[in-house]
Amino acid sequence: MEPIKVLTKNVDKPNSAAIDTYIAGGGYESLKKALKSTPDEIVQLVKDSEMRGRGGAGFPTGMKWGFLPKDSPMPRYLLCNADESEPGTFKDRVIIEKDPHLLIEGMIISAYAIKSCPMSYIYIRGEFYKGAMILVKALEEARAKGFLGKNILGSGFDLDITVHRGAGAYICGEEMGLIESIEGHRGQPRVKPPFPAVVGVFGSPTIVNNVETLSCVPLIVEHGAEWFKSFGQPKNTGPKLYCVSGHVKKPGVYEFPMGVNLKELIYEHCGGITDDLPLKAVIPGGGSAPMLTPDEIDLPMNFDALMKAGTMFGSAGIIVMNSSTCIVDATWRMSKFFAHESCGQCTPCREGTNWMETILDRIERGGGRPQDADLLFDMTDNIGGKSLCALGDAACGPVASAVKKFRDEFMYHIEHKSCLPGTKRYRRLDMPVGAH
Amino acid sequence: MAHLQPDSPYATERYADTTRSVEFKPDAKAKFDALLERYPTKEAALLPALHLAQEEFGWISPEVMVYLGTLLEIEPAKVFGVVSFYNMYNQKPVGKHHVQVCTNLSCMIRNAYDIYDRCLEKLGLQPGETTKDGRITVTEVECLGSCGTAPVVQINNDYHENASVESIDKLLDTLK
């Protein structure tokens, strides 16, 4: 399969973030077209495209929009999720920094489609300072051209967009955490239901969509639902950004139709494995996705195929590990992340993530007990599905899969109090572990 | 109540000292007022107001929490709850250059811990500490969303991508 340039068609242009570059390439024509249709027609178009959300859960976007209550007197909100905090994910940043107007146009059309109130927010992770500044500038340009503000292009539709910076918390990528964070609170997710579409930010019906999802909307309006479906497989449609990192020769963001073969992506497009070592494990959908072994990667990268393979497509953040990686150490690092990022609200996740980190660390340090592998596996069963939000499940993905698929290596580590020969730990055990 | 020095490990537990109250300068106050226009509630302006305050005052002291709480009509305890929840709000002063090394998986397997260890050893610091001259603070951080160019080190607002022990070593020397 050949790489495509659909979502990324502008990113290599000089001065790609400027509004003039965007307009010269046909930008904001979709907005003009959309404003001539009714909001319901746009919703139908997105439904027909069968697009599924690019934020992680893969929920059909048009269907989500359709869940907004028809009779609520409350204003409706559209929130763009630019938190991009799933480890291994760095695709939204490309759109934000290189083609911000694609996102802005997508937001205006989407806000029009869902009959949003006149204010919409982009929740961008605090570390993306550069991206936030680029968005602020792009929004000013869009206001100056009349694409934002009152009575946009004479349509009677009003909208402005505010960039809201997060402050370093993975959980604010979870839609309910994000909503709490916009309201000025700790980013502790609320219990669902009610879902955001019914009661979201400021007590109002709310749609949360990912940057890439919203950026697909102008393309769908321009080219139609059938065109969008011509990329990919049934129910897994559209162009898609894939992030490949770790032990590959050419890491980066790649655009393909939905469903590119994972093996082909790693070995052909990313140049294969660093140091020409054998492949050991692949995390296919961001840090929460269960690991795949080398014999499991000959599959199309889409929502359904990865679900069938017992993992998830998630954010399409592919982390590749070669044979030199100590799997206990890699699993420890993911657990450390989840323990640090647990919002602390519910017990299974707060306590469980910390215990998993502690146990993995003790195995790595040579203090593992024979029952630890089983204990870890058992713990994932006590956290997964029992936490308040999906962070608990996310934390279990890498641990359960690693223990299951690399059990021999865990047992070796426990028994010999050292890494499996040929593998190495990437940290020094004599250094203090960061208090961050 | 004993007065603790700002760099005391207990600084975050310090009560606000009313004799050390803070206030935005006029231009920062204007930015703050503009923030309020963007949200339907005052409370919602808290995160951006904290970012602004950190730019102005360098860190979020208990006095800053009380000040913002007054401006936004939020209990200072709630402000503290928010400040302590998020990683980016400094609850104690940090160095002029805040060196933040990502050690999450994609960076780790591209040797990020070597960079982190080098920073700590070169400057003689423990994690999160600041050099005596107030120049540099070193912390370990989680994935910065830049794994394709791992390892990544963030210094203040700037990303240094495809970093190496050598490149960061050199960079540290240039941080004045």
Ligand SMILES: Cc1cc2nc3c(=O)[nH]c(=O)nc-3n(C[C@H](O)[C@H](O)[C@H](O)COP(=O)(O)O)c2cc1C
């Ligand atoms: C722990 C956790 C972290 C998440 N982080 C992100 C994120 O960084 N960016 C994102 O777009 N979605 C993230 N999500 C998914 C959101 O909750 C939500 O499903 C998504 O933003 C919806 O957008 P979509 O329908 O366009 O995919 C996360 C979910 C969980 C449970």
Ligand code: FES
């Ligand atoms: S792992 Fe370091 S930037 Fe993602």
